[in-house]
Amino acid sequence: MTTRKRKPSTLCVQGEHTQTSGPAVVPIMQTSTFVFEDQQQMLDSVQGKTGKDVYTRWSNPTTKNVEEKMNALEGTEDTHVLASGMAAISSAIIGLVKNGETILSSDSIYGGTVHLFNKILSQSCIEVDYVDTDELANRLLDSGTAYKLCFFETPTNPTLKIVDIKKVADAARAKGTISMIDSTFGSPINQKPHELGVDLVMHSATKYLGGHSDIIAGTISGPKDLMADVRGAAKLLGGTMDPFASFLLDRGIKTLGxxxxxxxxxxxxxxxxxxxxxxxxxxxxxxxxxxxxxxxxxxxxxxxxxxxxxxxxxxxxxxxxxxxxxxxxxxxxxxxxxxxxxxxxxxxxxxxxxxxxxxxxxxxxxxxxxxxxxxxxxxxxxxxxxxxxxx
Ligand SMILES: Cc1ncc(COP(=O)(O)O)c(C=O)c1O
Missing domain, CATH: 3.90.1150.10 (Aspartate Aminotransferase, domain 1)
Known part of the structure; x- marks a missing residue:
């Protein structure tokens, strides 16, 4: 097997693996649950020791195929595919930010995210400070507040402002703040935020990734340690991707380039x-x-x-x-x-x-x-x- 690095359009079609047998297209595993030989195998799987799927709210092979492809495209260790972009944002925030902690957000973000921050997070005593897109890095470096997470979008919805991704990622890292980008408008073809230092990259996969206005989906990608908390929250919040929608998402990603x-x-x-x-x-x-x-x-x-x-x-x-x-x-x-x-x-x-x-x-x-x-x-x-x- 070759170890040559594949380019984005090849990754969109084939991912990183080389198919040597079986179906050319990953089938739709339309099942809610998976069967085990005995209690020991079930327990080992629940404890994550076997890599086997247990229950589709936790993981599903059709969805895992898209998750691997997104890792290849974003250059990340782990991706979770969810039932919507909002499920990706809310699972990440709830998984990573605790009561009493503060988020720094750019003031130019998708309206649904603003409502999530202002109406839902405020009920959990998570505060959100908003700042102009150009001021994110300075605020991170100069503020007395120890921000837990810095959330921003670029290009922004709808006025296409551009945030300097590397500058914000570097400032966040210097202050021990988790950086998270909504990269929906950019798509993994036009920008690579993780390579520029951003911890977590999310997409409303409803948009360019799906590409045909026929599914609602979301992705969140990042390092394994942060993603463990995101997955933990997502599993309980239940914004699970349906396997059929995962199949359509994979089909959409094939033509993304x-x-x-x-x-x-x-x-x-x-x-x-x-x-x-x-x-x-x-x-x-x-x-x-x-x-x-x-x-x-x-x-x-x-x-x-x-x-x-x-x-x-x-x-x-x-x-x-x-x-x-x-x-x-x-x-x-x-x-x-x-x-x-x-x-x-x-x-x-x-x-x-x-x-x-x-x-x-x-x-x-x-x-x-x-x-x-x-x-x-x-x-x-x-x-x-x-x-x-x-x-
Ligand atoms: C930039 C951006 N982020 C997030 C979302 C939310 O995604 P979804 O509708 O898939 O939940 C949207 C939806 O329009 C969006 O435009």
């Missing part, structure tokens, strides 16, 4: 074109040289991703009309699938967050988030131009 190339090129093409349109006040895309964090993005990303957002020269009514007039772009939340989607964050993903917090995230009622799919870029541009005229 080629899909990301098209997402990256389509979004770059549209960002350039849209940035010259007078009806658009601002285009947020890290690949544009005008983006305030373009240099950091170039340093840490191998592609700038398929997400962009635009600020229209309009009010909420005009912005709604623009989105409602789109024909190729679907009027839907979520992102990272093969089909292009458009949504207004203030009415959807970030609904219910107070105006001051929205302003801090640079979200207004004329912000439109576009998830650029893999369709022909000319059709996408036509659709956007037609709807700008209709606004």
């Amino acid at each position: 080629v899909r990301m190339e098209k997402h990256n090129s389509n979004a770059s093409y549209l960002a350039e074109k849209l940035s010259r349109n007078p009806r658009i006040r601002k285009v947020h895309y890290p690949g544009l040289s005008s983006h305030p964090h373009h240099d950091i993005a170039r340093k840490q990303m191998s592609g700038f991703g398929g997400m962009l957002s635009i600020e229209l020269e309009s009010d909420l009514a005009g912005t709604s009309k623009f989105v409602d007039s789109l024909e190729v772009f679907l009027n839907a939340v979520s992102l990272g699938g093969v089909e292009s989607l458009a949504s207004i964050p203030a009415l959807s993903t970030h609904y219910g967050i107070d105006e001051r917090a929205l302003n801090e995230m640079d979200i207004s009622s004329s912000t439109v988030r576009l998830s650029i799919g893999i369709e022909d870029p000319e059709d996408l541009l036509d659709d956007l131009m037609y709807s700008l005229d209709a606004m």
